[in-house]
Amino acid sequence: MTDLNRVFGIIGRSGSGKTTLVEAMLPWFVERNIEVAVIKHSHHQLSFEPPHKDSARFRTAGAREVIVASPYQYALFHSLHGQDEPSLQQLVDRLGPVNLVLVEGYRQADIPRLEVHRPSRGIAPVYAENQGVVAVATDVTELTSCPLPLLDLNQPEHIAAFIARSVGLL
Known part of the structure; x- marks a missing residue:
């Protein structure tokens, strides 16, 4: 089980670059031997294999869980x-031991989070409406009325270091 103190969220409006940021930060963590798990929330039906593949056929036939394994x-x-969607805590509890869990989405979870915000997209930020946002990663040097630290979205290694410090890994 992973310590909840090592769970850090990445939020932002759709198309802001959350996934791109997480992907860009992962090599920084790997270089420092920091094992990371990522939990991404989706509002869509998940499909990992075409319907005719074995695991999809097992699920369609009614299996509650299917594991597909290779070397x-x-x-x-x-x-x-028909069960409720699992909570973030339940998902974290299912993970193997890691140093850090990055969470994309789950805006209402009680975890520290960073907002990815690109004013050029003309979309309002969410930091004002979400408690737990501790910094904003953006592609501008100044955001009026933002009381939080601004991190350069074009420097994912600095953002990764900020997250690592925030959860006590550095």
């Missing part, structure tokens, strides 16, 4: 079958 990786598919 290189494995994936666990869990069908909810």
